[in-house]
Amino acid sequence: MLNFVWLMKVKVVLKIFSLALFIGAVIIELKALLGLNYPPDVKVYHALVIQLAAISFLLMLHIQELIKKVSKARKRWEKLANNLTCCVILVDKNDKVSFWNKKAEEILEWKAEEVLGKDISFLFSTKSSAPIAEVCTVHLRGLKKCETDILLKNGRLKRVELTDIPLSGARDKERLLIVRDPLEVSALEGKLMQSEKLACIGHLAAGVAHEISNPLSSIQSLVQLVQRKSKEQETQKNLKKVREHIDRIARIVRELVDFSRPTTGEMTRVQINDIISSAVGLLRYDSRCEKLKFELALNENLPEVKGVPDQIHQVVMNLILNSIDACQKMGSTIEIKTYRNGKFVVMEVIDDGEGIKPEIIDRIFEPFFTTKDVGHGTGLGLSVSHGIVASMGGHIKVESTPRVKTKFTVCIPVDNQEVK
Structure with a gap:
C-alpha cells in the first residue's frame, strides 16, 4: 500500500520536472530561432536540458509500468483477502485502518467505507476483559494473539480471537489484524x-x-x-x-x-436427472409407495457432474428411501428438484413426513445413528451418502420442521468441462 502511494508521488514529481525541463528547452530553442546568440555555456545547458527531459520521460514511463504492476498485485491481494473466512484488517503506521475485508463487514457489522481512515482503537471497548485494548492505544505492540471483546456497530460486545501480525520488522510499518469468531473455530x-x-x-x-x-x-x-x-x-x-x-x-x-471401503469405480460425466428418474421409476414398485405421491421438478438444462454413477445412484436411493420411511400417512408427497446454483448442481429431496427432532438433527450423518425401529435400518445410509458427496467435492445438508417438512439438499460441483 505504501509503495503504491510512494510511486504515485514520484510519478507526479517527475511529470512536473519533465514539464519544466521541456518548457525551458522550448524557450531556449525559440530564442535561438529568433537569432539571439547565446554564450557556449548556455548552449551546453540547452543540450543538457533536452537530455534530462528525455531521461525524465523514460523514468516516468518506467514508473507508470511499476504502478500498473503494483496496482494489479494490490487488486489480487484484496480479492484474496475478501474471499477469506476470517476478518482481515490492515492498519498503517499511524494505527489508521487502510483495508477492511468482506468478512470483517459481516462479523463486525461495520462497512469498509465507515472505518477506512479511522483509528483502530474505535473497535476496542474500555470494558474489554483482555489487555489488548490498552495495547491498541500504544500502537498494538506486544501481544500477538489473544481473545478479546470488540465493539460492534450497534454497541454490543462480541468475543473474538485476535491475531496481530507485523508486516515487517520495523516499528513504523503496516500491521495485519486477523479476527476470527471463536464459535466458528x-x-x-x-x-x-x-x-x-x-x-x-x-x-x-x-x-x-x-x-x-x-x-x-x-x-x-x-x-x-x-x-x-x-x-x-x-x-x-x-x-x-x-x-x-x-x-x-x-x-x-x-x-x-x-x-x-475406499471409492471405487470409474469417474465419468453423469447426468443426475437420469439417475433420479431411474431411481424413482424403480421405487414406484415398492409397496410402501402406493400411498405416496412423487413430484419431480428436474431442470432440463442441468449440466453434468463428474462422479461414479453407481455411487450417485446410491446417494439418490438413500435419500428417497429415507423420505419414504418418514412418510407414513396416506397422500404424503415426496418432491425432488434439481437446478444449477453457480458452480454446483443442486438436488433437493423434500417430504412432508414425520421430520427430524431438533435435538438429533446434528447427529443424522453419524454412522450407526438411526431413529428407525430395530430391524428396519442400520444407520449407515446417510453416513455413506455424506461420504460419497464429500469425496466429490460437494456437501449435503438437512433442514427439518417436525411433522411439516424435511429437506435434504445435495450440492455437487459441475464437471469442469461444463463450466463456462
Missing part, C-alpha cells in the same frame, strides 16, 4: 474431530465385517443343508426365521463393507 475443530472419528469407525467396520462374514457364510450353508434334509413343518418354520435373521446380518455386513 470451535465448529471447524468439531468437524475435524468428526472426520477423524469417522475414519476410525471405518477401519473398525472393515475389520468387524471381515470377521463376521466368514463364519456367517458357514452358518448360512449349514442352515440350508438342514432345511433340505428336515421334513418337519415346525422345524422348517423355525429355520426360515433363522435364515431371515442371517440375511439381515449379511445385509448389515454388506453395508459395513460399503461404508468402510
